[in-house]
Amino acid sequence: xxxxxxxxxxxxxxxxxxxxxxxxxxxxxxxxxxxxxxxxxxxxxxxxxxxxxxxxxxxxxxxxxxxxxxxxxxxxxxxxxxxxxxxxxxxxxxxxxxxxxxxxxxxxxxxxxxxxxxxxxxxxxxx
Numbered sequence: 560x561x562x563x564x565x566x567x568x569x570x571x572x573x574x575x576x577x578x579x580x581x582x583x584x585x586x587x588x589x590x591x592x593x594x595x596x597x598x599x600x601x602x603x604x605x606x607x608x609x610x611x612x613x614x615x616x617x618x619x620x621x622x623x624x625x626x627x628x629x630x631x632x633x634x635x636x637x638x639x640x641x642x643x644x645x646x647x648x649x650x651x652x653x654x655x656x657x658x659x660x661x662x663x664x665x666x667x668x669x670x671x672x673x674x675x676x677x678x679x680x681x682x683x684x685x686x
Contacts, residue, residue: 583613583652587678592616594679595652601686606636608683609643613653627661628653635684639667 582599597611614627624647632641645661648654670680 581611584682586682587675589675590617592675594675596679596682598686601683606634608633608635608686610683610686612679615651619649622647622658623649624658625649625655626651626653631683633670633680633683634667635680637667638670638680640670640680641665641667 580599581597583595584598586594586596588594593615595613595615597613600611602609609630609632612629612631614629616625616627619625626648627645628648629645630643632643634640642663645663646653646657647659647661649656649658670676
């Protein structure tokens with residue numbers, strides 16, 4: 560029993576330590592949302608960059624969603640992206656229990672030409 564308690568404490572410590580090392584940087588904002596990237600967790604894989612992104616909505620939507628947290632893979636050479644996971648949350652910065660897992664397409668898509676998408680892509684690939 561003591562061993563289980565020690566293991567639980569170790570797992571909790573590792574989780575809190577990892578969460579406390581996030582370095583959320585504001586990338587862009589508009590009238591609908593502010594977009595952040597965890598610059599401490601950007602992973603480089605050849606021409607690709609994997610990033611954690613949080614979209615904080617200006618106000619909650621009708622489902623109570625206040626933010627969306629996504630893990631995105633960018634192909635910097637081809638200007639494409641693939642969302643690996645996305646969850647909606649009731650609080651800012653992806654905090655609170657996930658309201659739901661959002662559907663993510665399995666295929667690569669070209670980076671949209673809207674300003675927010677282009678700025679997010681440019682930030683991730685320049686890092």
